[in-house]
Amino acid sequence: MSEETSVGLLGPAxxxxxxxxxxxxxxxxxxQxxxxxxxxxxxxVRAxxxxxxxxVLEVGPGLGSLTLALLEVARHVVAVEIDEVLAKALPETVRRYAPDRAERLSVIVADATRLQDIPASALAVPGPEGPVMPTALVANLPYNVAVPVLLEVLERLPSVRHGLVMVQVEVAERLTATPGSKIFGAPSVKVAWYADVRQAGLVGRSIFWPQPNVDSGLVAFTRREPPRTTASRERVFQIVDAAFGQRRKTLRSALAHLAGSPARAEEAxxxxxxxxxxxxxRLDIEAFARIAEALDRGMSSTERNERP
Known part of the structure; x- marks a missing residue:
C-alpha cells in the first residue's frame, strides 16, 4: 500500500x-x-x-465519487450499475484518478433490485483460497429503491456481513426506528431480521449534484442471526406486511384474513x-416470528397449503 500513489477524488468541477x-x-x-x-x-468510508x-459491493456507483474513496481502503470493489453509459465510463475514471487500483474494480451492468439475475461468479473476486463473495455493502442508494435494494442484498448475499448505506433521511430514521415509535414500520422490522442497524450521521443536500430536495442519512449495519423460529422468513414478512398494511387496526383485525377469522387470529x-x-x-421481529409460528400451528395442513 505504501508504494502506491494516492487516489484522486472527485470535486464539483x-x-x-x-x-x-x-x-x-x-x-x-x-x-441520480x-x-x-x-x-x-x-x-x-470511515463510518x-x-x-x-x-x-465491497457498491450499488449505483454513478460517476465514481464513492468508488474512488472505497478503493483507497478496500481489497476490491464490485460496482453494480444499471446505467450502461455510467458503467462503461467508470473503469476509465478509476484508471485516471487511481491508476494503481484499477485492477481492484469490477463493474456489472445490472439492476440491484434483481440480484438473483446476476451469476455468483460475476460478483466473486479471485482469492488465494478461491473466489471471494462481497463481504460488505457501501452505497449511496437511489432514494426510490433504497429499502428494496438493502433487503435484497441482505437476503441474497449472506456473505455481506456489514456496511453502510446513504439514504433519504426519513428512510434512515424509519430503518433504525425502534418498536413503539411513530415511524416504526415494515422496513424497520424486516431489516432487523438480518442485521443490527444504527444511524451513523447526516449528510446535507448541498454536497450533491444535482441537489435533491431532502437531506440524507447514513445507516450502518452489522449482520446478525435471524430469530430462532420454525416459521419461514417469507411467512414472517407476510405477517409484518399485514400488520402494517392497516396500521390503525389492532392485530386481531389486521391478521384476521391470514388466520381465517378474527377469533382464530386472537387465539394465535x-x-x-x-x-x-x-x-x-409495538412489536419487534421476534414477536412477529412467534405470531407466524402460532398461526401455522393453528392451521391444518390443507389450510397452510392454500394460505395467501
Whole structure:
C-alpha cells in the first residue's frame, strides 16, 4: 500500500466535467444525485468500518465519487450499475484518478433490485483460497429503491456481513426506528431480521449534484442471526406486511384474513404472548416470528397449503 500513489477524488468541477463528457442528464427516475465533496465520501468510508480485507459491493456507483474513496481502503470493489453509459465510463475514471487500483474494480451492468439475475461468479473476486463473495455493502442508494435494494442484498448475499448505506433521511430514521415509535414500520422490522442497524450521521443536500430536495442519512449495519423460529422468513414478512398494511387496526383485525377469522387470529396472538388489541408498531421481529409460528400451528395442513 505504501508504494502506491494516492487516489484522486472527485470535486464539483470533476463531476460536472465527467457529466458533460458523457452528455449525462441526471434523472429522478434513477435517483441520480452525485456526491461532489471528497470529505464526505471519505467520511462515509470511515463510518462504514471496511478494511483492507473487505470485498465491497457498491450499488449505483454513478460517476465514481464513492468508488474512488472505497478503493483507497478496500481489497476490491464490485460496482453494480444499471446505467450502461455510467458503467462503461467508470473503469476509465478509476484508471485516471487511481491508476494503481484499477485492477481492484469490477463493474456489472445490472439492476440491484434483481440480484438473483446476476451469476455468483460475476460478483466473486479471485482469492488465494478461491473466489471471494462481497463481504460488505457501501452505497449511496437511489432514494426510490433504497429499502428494496438493502433487503435484497441482505437476503441474497449472506456473505455481506456489514456496511453502510446513504439514504433519504426519513428512510434512515424509519430503518433504525425502534418498536413503539411513530415511524416504526415494515422496513424497520424486516431489516432487523438480518442485521443490527444504527444511524451513523447526516449528510446535507448541498454536497450533491444535482441537489435533491431532502437531506440524507447514513445507516450502518452489522449482520446478525435471524430469530430462532420454525416459521419461514417469507411467512414472517407476510405477517409484518399485514400488520402494517392497516396500521390503525389492532392485530386481531389486521391478521384476521391470514388466520381465517378474527377469533382464530386472537387465539394465535395469545398463544404467541401478544395482546390481540395491540398494533404492529409495538412489536419487534421476534414477536412477529412467534405470531407466524402460532398461526401455522393453528392451521391444518390443507389450510397452510392454500394460505395467501
Amino acid at each position: 470533476d463531476v460536472r466535467s465527467l457529466a458533460r463528457r458523457l452528455q449525462l442528464r441526471p434523472t429522478k427516475q434513477r435517483g 444525485n452525485f456526491v461532489t465533496d471528497p470529505n464526505t465520501v471519505r467520511r462515509i 462504514s468500518g471496511i478494511g483492507p480485507e473487505d470485498v 396472538l395469545r398463544a404467541a404472548g401478544v395482546d390481540p388489541s395491540t398494533r404492529g408498531e
